[in-house]
Amino acid sequence: MKADPGLYDYWPYRDRPKVVWPDGKRLAFWVAPNIEFYELDPPPNPQRKAWTKPTPDVMPYSYRDYGNRVGHWRMMELLDRFKIRGSISLSVALIDHHPEIIQACVERSWEFFSHGIYNTRYCYGMDEAQERAIIEDAIETVQRATGQRISGWLAPALTHTERTMDLLAEYGLTYTCDLFHDDQPTPVKVAGKQRFCSVPYSLEMNDSITFNVQNITPRRYVDILKANFDRLYKEGEESGTVMCIPLHAYLIGQPYRLEPFAEALDYITSHDGVWVTTGREIARYWLDNYYDKAAADIAARAT
Template sequence: MDRYEASANRGEPIQWPGGARIAVWLVPNIEFYELDPPANPARAAWHRPAPDVLAYSRRDFGNRVGLWRLMDSLDRHQVRASVSLNAAVCDHFPEIVRECVNRRWELLSHGIYNTRLLFGMDEAQVREVIRDSVETIRRCSGQQVAGFLGPAISFTETMLDLLPECGISYSIDLVPDDRPVMLKLRSGQLVCVPYSSEINDIRILGFRSYSAAQWAAMVTAAFDQLYEEGERDGTVLCIPLHPFIIGQAHCIDALDTVLDHIGAREAVWFATGREIAAHYAAHVGAAGQFPLLAD
């Protein structure tokens, strides 16, 4: 018995458009941090006492400098991104949103501020965060928001149940598989599109202090493995990025290395999160349903 026969709740094999083995999507997290945010009962937004000027200014660098390097890299490789966007960027840096829209990048909600966490909120408060973020992004960009990632990947027990109420069709808060799964919720369903905590640049380069070259090697190794497996059952590689990390002068070349490696292979679908979720829902749907946080 191989792993496909042994694995439960995976559903039928996925066939990506054009016979692609693997869907690759890049997720720049374009965020806005407050210098002195309100306190959260679960954990502080900053590791050091406020005002943490060093950490704040480092993230500000991402929006002022790092993002534009990242955009140049993706432009050279003709790759569109799916932006995990704090809605506050629409008010504080509307020029960033305009540039994303001009590139036909998808915008998905990442809450309002990355310093205002969902931990400890009741349903009404979480619902308002989702609604406000979706409406703000739609007003600023003209896009209907389809995806959601909790700010700083914060969560509540019923957050996923509330997303469809605001028109959200997919979430990237969970990482249970290397392919999408359909989440069965309290009312309705939601596609879970693979994100990544393992090759996320903030985890590898920021928290673990690996080199940019080591990060690139990890991403290309992940791609090679998933590409091989994708011959039988379509897989997904997500490359999460943070402009204040990968956009540093000593790191940006690593992103070009990764994109050169992936771009040299055939049968690769560079997609957006919305496209991956929509294709999965249309071709697999309830057959791949995964009962999570449901009665």
């Protein structure tokens, strides 16, 4: 096995070609709701168990189901309040389970990108034919249900194979959310030499990490989001940055968390230099205007 998968080159943050977002904005801001479906008794994967207890592990299953039944609708109304179009990290099977959610998102012109079929089915151990099948299914199912062809990918439960990025680019996708290595879009190396990039998606700002792993309070989460924004907004004056807030409706949609989070959204969107956008729009703009400059700069530093 290689020590480095070779997906990208080292590229120091300082002294890169300057990025300016549309209309002179300095920070691209996007919100990525993970709209997921978890199976109560998924097919077993020998490398990872979906649930820690023996089946049926009803508690974590039903806890996540709260998001689709209750939390999503609260979260959607909150994003409406600030005119934020969500970029949905979608468990594609949710199209069959809860079409009402999909329709509500379509009506709001939200973006859809794939988060696999279910968040309880992992890519570990998949052969190429199996991985192609889930990519093809995602493209076809989302397009049939929403009219959109997906451009982005966040692997189910962040699980991959050594060929994932190559296959995504081959099928015409343009960005991945599975790399957490930068605060600006960066080129990703793929086998077919297509233009493919990483759009920053944050684990640090992710409500799943802050609430479920770090046990952070809603008020402290607001402080963290504001501090993160302040730094990226300041640096964005020199060269455009990206801030993503990944959300899970079963977490942020809890009654006591929603209004503190609204304070953070109000703070971020009130700044003039913020481009409130989607993952697809960030990728498209950067690929069209900065991919070549980035690739040339990386190549020049390597010589």
